[in-house]
Amino acid sequence: MTMKMTIEQFQRAFAVAKKDLLIYFLKGPTIIFGLLLPSFLFVAFAIGRDLSVDFLIPGLLGMTLFFTTSAVGPVIAPWETRMRTFERLVSTPIALWGIILGDIIASFAFGLVITLIVLAVGVVLLGIQVITLHLLVGTGIAAFCFSSLGLVISSPPTSDPSQIMMLSTLIKFPLFLISGIFIPLTEMEGARVISFMSPLTYYVDLARFSVQETSYFSPSVNLAALAGFTILLCVTAISLHKKNLNRRF
Amino acid sequence: MNMVDVFDLTKVFNSLKAVDSISFTIKKREIFGLLGPNGAGKTTTIRMLTGILTPTTGSAVIGGYDIQKNPLQAKQLMGIVPEMANAYIDLSPLQNLLLMGELYGIKDKREKKARELLLLFGLHEKAHHKVRTLSRGMHQRVIVAMALMNDASILFLDEPTSGLDVESTRLIRDIIRRSKDNGISVLLTTHNISEADQLCDRIAIMNYGRIVAIERPERLKRVVESSTSIEVAFSEKVEKEELLFEDVNKIEQKGDKFRLYTDRPENVIPAVVAYADATQNKVISLNTLGPDLEDVFLRLTAGESNGSRNGNDDENDH
Numbered sequence: 323m324t325m326k327m328t329i330e331q332f333q334r335a336f337a338v339a340k341k342d343l344l345i346y347f348l349k350g351p352t353i354i355f356g357l358l359l360p361s362f363l364f365v366a367f368a369i370g371r372d373l374s375v376d377f378l379i380p381g382l383l384g385m386t387l388f389f390t391t392s393a394v395g396p397v398i399a400p401w402e403t404r405m406r407t408f409e410r411l412v413s414t415p416i417a418l419w420g421i422i423l424g425d426i427i428a429s430f431a432f433g434l435v436i437t438l439i440v441l442a443v444g445v446v447l448l449g450i451q452v453i454t455l456h457l458l459v460g461t462g463i464a465a466f467c468f469s470s471l472g473l474v475i476s477s478p479p480t481s482d483p484s485q486i487m488m489l490s491t492l493i494k495f496p497l498f499l500i501s502g503i504f505i506p507l508t509e510m511e512g513a514r515v516i517s518f519m520s521p522l523t524y525y526v527d528l529a530r531f532s533v534q535e536t537s538y539f540s541p542s543v544n545l546a547a548l549a550g551f552t553i554l555l556c557v558t559a560i561s562l563h564k565k566n567l568n569r570r571f
Numbered sequence: 572m573n574m575v576d577v578f579d580l581t582k583v584f585n586s587l588k589a590v591d592s593i594s595f596t597i598k599k600r601e602i603f604g605l606l607g608p609n610g611a612g613k614t615t616t617i618r619m620l621t622g623i624l625t626p627t628t629g630s631a632v633i634g635g636y637d638i639q640k641n642p643l644q645a646k647q648l649m650g651i652v653p654e655m656a657n658a659y660i661d662l663s664p665l666q667n668l669l670l671m672g673e674l675y676g677i678k679d680k681r682e683k684k685a686r687e688l689l690l691l692f693g694l695h696e697k698a699h700h701k702v703r704t705l706s707r708g709m710h711q712r713v714i715v716a717m718a719l720m721n722d723a724s725i726l727f728l729d730e731p732t733s734g735l736d737v738e739s740t741r742l743i744r745d746i747i748r749r750s751k752d753n754g755i756s757v758l759l760t761t762h763n764i765s766e767a768d769q770l771c772d773r774i775a776i777m778n779y780g781r782i783v784a785i786e787r788p789e790r791l792k793r794v795v796e797s798s799t800s801i802e803v804a805f806s807e808k809v810e811k812e813e814l815l816f817e818d819v820n821k822i823e824q825k826g827d828k829f830r831l832y833t834d835r836p837e838n839v840i841p842a843v844v845a846y847a848d849a850t851q852n853k854v855i856s857l858n859t860l861g862p863d864l865e866d867v868f869l870r871l872t873a874g875e876s877n878g879s880r881n882g883n884d885d886e887n888d889h
Contacts, residue, residue, distance in 0.1 A: 337674055406655045
């Protein structure tokens with residue numbers, strides 16, 4: 323593929339992202355799993371417990387970014403398979419990786435906007451200084467990483483969104499529970515090794531460093547781990563969708 | 572150069588051979604029809620030609636580009652109307668057309684082209700309504716307009732008029748004819764034999780994944796010349812067996828009409844008139860009918876329908 327064609331493919335991926343933004347952000351599963359669920363979880367976690375705001379904010383950030391960015395991706399592929407619009411997209415001159423990238427960009431944008439709102443509320447209402455360069459860069463990488471996870475989850479060739487949402491819950495909740503949101507990594511002891519398998523772990527650790535100036539890993543290690551997971555999940559999403567493409571129709 | 576060259580294209584789903592080693596070409600400015608019953612493999616063929624499905628074996632070249640090796644270049648030349656309606660129902664017709672424009676890399680004249688198509692298809696007043704609020708006919712018009720957005724060199728139209736109202740059907744047929752005048756090739760699949768007869772330069776008849784004939788419609792009709800028939804209706808009730816005159820090969824009753832199949836209509840017509848006189852009955856209508864494409868279709872597909880096929884036989888049109 324020439325450079326010109328590659329640039330065109332990126333432009334077309336943005337067209338797919340724009341379409342996703344117009345269509346999918348008001349769909350029920352996105353609202354429920356992307357906004358309501360993390361809000362309820364956070365309230366349930368925080369109310370009635372004597373936890374400091376410094377401890378709560380990194381968890382809230384991690385939870386918001388994780389659930390919002392990974393909420394849209396799983397909805398798109400089964401929905402479009404059912405509506406036969408995926409077939410329409412595949413028949414146009416955009417490579418499959420361009421379609422997947424478009425979906426990831428849309429999820430990324432959705433998650434990032436919501437998380438930045440949470441961040442702004444934290445700064446303005448609670449007066450907490452959380453914005454550091456590491457956190458900003460980490461939030462961008464993590465948003466891309468969790469969006470790619472959403473696209474990995476949506477790869478089974480079904481036309482039933484509820485099946486993918488069930489799979490999504492099965493994968494996301496264990497990751498969420500082992501990522502140091504409720505219990506800091508330093509206090510996990512034996513279970514700590516398991517937490518290293520979740521990309522969310524590194525983002526929450528990065529956020530703790532920004533707020534509390536203490537973390538298990540250094541910011542550079544967290545950023546590198548997030549970047550590694552992003553590449554791995556993005557490549558996995560594209561290969562799985564490619565492998566399952568014929569079975570969608 | 573042909574617009575489409577298909578070589579030994581085969582698609583196997585598990586053990587089922589949906590398309591079995593088909594080959595054909597489509598010339599520039601040609602309307603090529605794919606005719607066949609449900610499950611014949613028409614839609615699978617179109618999906619392979621448009622790069623949606625990967626063939627099990629064989630290849631297809633669209634405008635000089637192999638659909639497997641250079642899919643993006645090949646797809647750039649195509650306009651597609653898939654079998655099932657699939658515009659984005661949460662977007663407006665205008666948004667759907669603009670999206671197609673972006674996906675085909677149309678930059679400067681995207682909106683102008685979209686608005687021209689909306690006007691052509693009588694959709695301009697609904698340009699900003701969501702597609703989900705449009706009628707089926709309007710919805711299908713949006714889909715055909717989407718296929719024309721990129722000034723394609725070849726149109727793949729999978730049952731484009733199926734289930735539509737008369738006005739929409741006529742409009743889409745006019746667009747197909749006009750496309751040919753503008754130098755565009757068309758691959759049309761249809762169940763509607765008269766539509767294929769009216770529109771197509773050549774027709775391939777498919778059955779059980781195989782092409783059983785490719786010819787011009789008039790030549791195909793000659794395949795079954797012996798199916799000339801006389802259609803007659805009487806004023807009074809008549810029993811079918813009474814019309815079994817000499818030279819009548821077969822009789823079919825269709826409502827109050829009888830269709831008498833014969834190789835010698837010049838002998839059967841006087842016999843019908845003589846029968847009416849003798850029984851004091853009146854002939855209300857009498858028509859001599861040549862073989863039509865339906866006869867050809869039934870003749871060519873009948874031999875295969877009792878035969879077996881690899882895998883099970885209850886395949887839907889994939």
